[in-house]
Amino acid sequence: MFDKYSLKEGENLESVAKKFYTNIETLKDINNIYFDDQVRVGMDIVVPKNKEQYFNSYVIEQGDNLYAIARKYNINPELLASMNGLNMDDYIYPNQEILIPKSGYSYYITKEGDTLETVANIFKQNRQELLENNPVIYLLAGQIMIKKN
Secondary structure (H helix, E strand, O other), X not given: OEEEEEOOOOOOHHHHHHHOOOOHHHHHHHHOOOOHHHOOOOOEEEEEOOOOOOEEEXXXXXXXXXXXXXXXHOOOHHHXXXXXXXXXXXXXXXXXXXXXXXXXEEEEEOOOOOOHHHHHHHHOOOHHHHHHHOXXXXXXXXXXXXXXX
């Protein structure tokens, strides 16, 4: 489901999103945050509760790009970008940390208008299987949905 999290010194929505395996847009949506200057140290925000880690972290090195990282980990570059709240043409910086999806799972980033049925059909599962693999579903655009392969 969801947890409450208190922002600490030096944290921002990007660092909190990575900590809870979500993205900035999702945190903004579920917390009704419209402007970055609304975020302050000590502020309580709602974050998704994750029981299992579906991602590894990767620290960007000099000369890296999303295509090369995706090729190295044998994943779709568009999925890699979406999971990290990036566009394919966004600049990535050395020492920037991104999420790398673990193998053994299929991933889908929800879009506006998705329903449980449409996502279940994409994964070729029934509604109950989708709910078992994704205990936190709020169907806002940008939520990462998981299927165990």
